Amino acid sequence: MAREWQFALPEKKHEKKYFGNLKAEVIDAGLCCHCAACASVCPVNGITAGDAPIDFPNWIKECVDCGACIKVCPRWDYTPKSGLGEYIEVTAARSKRFVGQDGAMVTEFTASALEMGLIERAIFVARDSNWRTRIVTIRTPEQLYDRKITGTKYSYADVLPALKDAVLKSEAVGFVGTPCMVTAVRKMQQAFKKFERVKLAIGLFCTENFYHHDLYNFLLEKANADLRNAIKTDIKKGKFIVEMKDGSRVRIPVKDFEEIIPSGCKVCQDFAAVDSDVSVGSVGSANGFSTVMVRTEVAKSILEYIREKDYAEFQEPKLEVVQKLCDHKIKIHPWPPEK
Amino acid sequence: MIRLSKVKTDPVENLKRHAEAIGEAVKQAIKPDRITVEYPRERRRYPECFRGFIVFDKEKCISCFRCAQICPANAIQMEYFDKAYPGIDYAKCIFCHFCVDSCPTGALNTSKVHDVAFKSMDEMRLSARQITRVPEIVREEKQTVEYYVDRNVWKLVRRRELDRLEVPPKPVKVRERKAACTEPESCLGCRLCANVCPQNAIKVEKCEVSIGEEVTGTGCVLQIQTDLCTGCGLCVRQCPMQILTLEEVGE
Amino acid sequence: MMDVVSYLYETFSSNMMDIPLIAPIVDFLTKIPLINFIVALILWKPFFAVIIMPGLGVMTLYLLYIVWYERKLTARVQWRVGPLEVARPIRGAIQTLADGIRYFFQEAIVHREAHRPYYVQLPILAFIPVLLPIMFIPAGSAVGIYTPYSIQLTVTFIALIPITIVAIGWASNSRFAYIGSVREAFMYFAYEVPFIIAVISMIFLYSSGDAYVAVEKQSAIPGALLNPIAFVVYIIAMLMATSRLPFEIPEADQEIAFGPFVEYSGILFGLVMVLAYEKLYIMTLLFTILFLGGWSGPYCPLLGDLNGPLWMFIKTIVVISILVIVRSIYARYRLDQALRIGWTSMLALSIAALVVGGVIGVWLS
């Protein structure tokens, strides 16, 4: 029980409050990856995320100038991570219990971790009827049978604010997020000890992520595909595929999405979520399987658990495809960005 | 189990019942056992635990907002003079005395006053200064009444003395508690605790953060001055990372 | 002109109440011209009987007393204190007077739907059938109009009173008032026959409709003991007629908020409210004559002719004071129950009373 303690203040680049610095250096510079880490740690809950760029309305008055947002921002002093990262084991697997995007291994990992008692609750991203993202807290594996929870959504979600509440509520938390989110969580864990309660960080293979309204309008006007009656979105072989209720599929080449890619994603080179405990993605495995890159012991133990319980069937992954995509991402997202 | 059934209503029974009823009425008319309390002229003696108007002791108050937060009717709003003190809106108060029971130092106490007349709704909102004493009321009564019951007696005993409306404050075992930080490593550094502290017991001063020898940057030192801290727990409720607690000290 | 006055004075002074107590004052006043006319008029026996005692004058006093007394008695039975704050030292005895004054100065509202002329007039007109019986009820030597059929006439005029109440209910033209007057009419049917038969049984008993005969026949034994059945029937009928509990059906507060009188306010309400009490007073006067030996009582020489009226008044007051306790004893019967009581048990009792009256009457004569 300390009655006297100290905390560090990051140095300022401009003579403003800290959010001013963040705004100048990250948001206005177009580096912000919209991971909402700053929104999650802001003590006055002033920073807003959601389906819009990160902002702090009248921060000049309300910001208490604590610098927490800067401590956790993954794009402050940005040096991009890239490549496959180090891993213990790579495999391709398909869950036998759950139906997911491909192999539903994200769901499988979370369910197994919950069953093992490694984590008490997990933060998942569900979607509503027109594919807006919605945060759900998973406490029991039964909740994961909901088809709206599994499956990929290609738009931003405020995972980390929900993650902070979960951290304050329970001892061991897991979450699923894009590489930038995983990186942000690692920075949070360095800065604030409490976030070490995040026991399981499942990273997703990620090329880009979109604002929901952008994606919606884009699909509507490009392919006249209304997301409201879509049942599945996916990226396969450079094509963005939207599967409709009536079974029809809309294919759009990923290159056309250039105009709506947020600027933050254009400087991101991390495809395989190198900081995560385990990264999962469809790339590099046969159809209906997901590639699983186990990076830490925790994830390894979960994988063992899955093996012994025989929850999933396994396969040899094609790692070079993943490698190719990593390089491709580095190619299309150069750092520093050439003007 | 008691089995009841239809009562008989033959004339003989009815005559008996008529006679009983009339006899009872005549008995009461001759020798009434009257239980009316003629209120303004005589006042009932209420026990010490009576939930009346609330009396506030400014010295004991540590402005911990507990009374304001527990109030089911939102009748208490805190007012800032040198510290934050509770003011009670008697237009809303339901006299549940949750606030009195919540007060950790016994600064709020009950009284036997239950009949105060207000001229307007604005008057009913009493400030902390006004509730520091028992509200003065016009006492017309000459005597105090109390119900005396016995195995076969039930009467009003009237004493020709006035009842004291102040209740001696009940002692509360004050638990000496101070704020402390459980997990300094995860302090955001927002200093909201320092801002909210009514005693300004949390001191913040710039310093240099150093790991080993080399100075890594500037920082702040937060210090809770235990002599000033009253253990109100406002900082505990305010902390966004929930790393502050109240811990018992002393005895 | 003068001879008319002198003639009237002669008639008055020839038939004056002889009260030794105030005789000197009367002698002195009769010396003064014009005053003596008034004094003679007041002390003229018919006038005295009707207007002063047991007539209108003391009836007002009685009203002031009985309303307060009933409230006090009810309160006493009910562990309460009753009217107290007006004139605390005398236990709020002038409460009724205060109420009357308040009624007098209160606004008398006549609502739009009401039948205005009747609505305003009927409370005053209702006094006529109340006062008519007094003309024929003798009190000692003081009597308004002497007839050998005074009892029959009294009963006849008492039977007129409900008509005014029904008319009041009709005139105020409201639902509750309408229901109230219908109930009043039903109660009229319920009590009238047993009541009249009970009175007739007493007439059989005294074999005369003359109050004087009835009283002097009771000199030995009061009529209550001679014909107890008629006594009981008369009391119950009296409760029904004056809508006391348990037969307070026409003006049931909780069901039809004062029934026929629901719309009245101010002095008009004050008038209609006391109607039932006045009716009670009249019927009790008859009751004392029939069952309690009328004006017969210990003779006080100082009072002279005043003895009769005084004793009669005292007996009436005592009887009423005993009667009003039923208000605090009983609940309210339903209308059909009251009718059933009237037409079964009370009718049977009254016929039995008729037989008893006949037999004892034969035995007496």
Add this chain to the structure above:
Amino acid sequence: MEYVLDIPVEPPRELRSLFIPIPPEYVEDTYKSDDFLVLVGPQHPGSGHMRLIVRIKGDIIQEVIPDPGYVHRSMEKIAENRLYIQNIPLVERPAIMDAPNFNLGYVRAIEEALDIEVPERAKYIRTMLAELGRIGTHLYDAAILAVFIGHTTGFMYPFGLRELICEALVRLTGARFTSSFIIPGGVRRNADESTLKWIYDMTLAMERRLKSFERIFVNNPTVIARLQDVGVLSREEAIKYGVVGPFLRASGVEYDVRKIEPYEVYDELVWDMPVSDAGDGYARFLVRVNEIGQSLSIIRQCIKEMPEGRVISDQIAENGKDIRGSFYDSLSNIVLPPGEFTTLTEGARGTIVFSIVSDGESNVPYRLRIVSPGWLYLRGFMESLRGERLADLQAIYGSFGYFPPEADR
């Protein structure tokens, strides 16, 4: 024989102008078949804050349609944004005479969720409180019944007796009736010996006075004549229409939550359940009068057998005698585990159902369901009016002791 007027009668103006919860066809049909619709209430002295739409043929009631909800306060919704502990004064408000029973039911739901072990002495004090509330309610209902059938003494006596109940509650809890005294884990304060002795003597004195009340009102022939054979509910009807509490027992069904699933120390005490097989208004009244006697004996037993010890569970506060000072710290941030927790409580007028749905995270109930007895026996009340006289409506109303604020919540 029956006389039928063939005069066409128009439905009166207010049946068309006012809001009536019945279709206009019903009104037309009624007035075609020579019936009449009488609106009793909501301002009528003989009905509480509720409107009764009575369809009469002559003087006989054909059908009664209730129009409740004039005192609806949306209590369940208000409860959803208050702390669990702040709801205690709220759930007392439906029937302030019966406050201890409502309070007890709600608190027991919370204790069932948190599985708090209540100390013995606290259980006895709670039982005593509940019975005091029951007596007060029964006396209140008796008084209202008396004033409905025009017996003023029968109105004054029970209120005089209730004054003693209020005095007992004041000495015990500090408030006259809405004493938010029962908290999760026990009661707020210990009861000292003098108070208990006073209450003990009070019960004896009250029994004595109840005798005079019985002589002048309960056994009064006029009262019996008004209530006997009026508003009869047979055993089958009572079960069919879901009548609860003393009114169900008056129809001959031996059901009492205190006997079926005893909740406080009721199973350790000796008491009887008065059951009548008449099922009419007088039986309903008589059952409650007998229950008063039983409750008095229960209170005496409680005081006799009350053990020493804590009155607040050690899971709540370490000071077991008085919650004062630690109320906020121990009770303000109660969080129930996720799930639904339901308790049955035998209130004065019948079975009270409290059901708390919690989401396991917030410190306010996700949903609080209160089913009060008045609402449960309203249907039976309406059915029992069928075929009675219009003048009996008030008598039956009083015999049920229907309390609109309790039913509307």
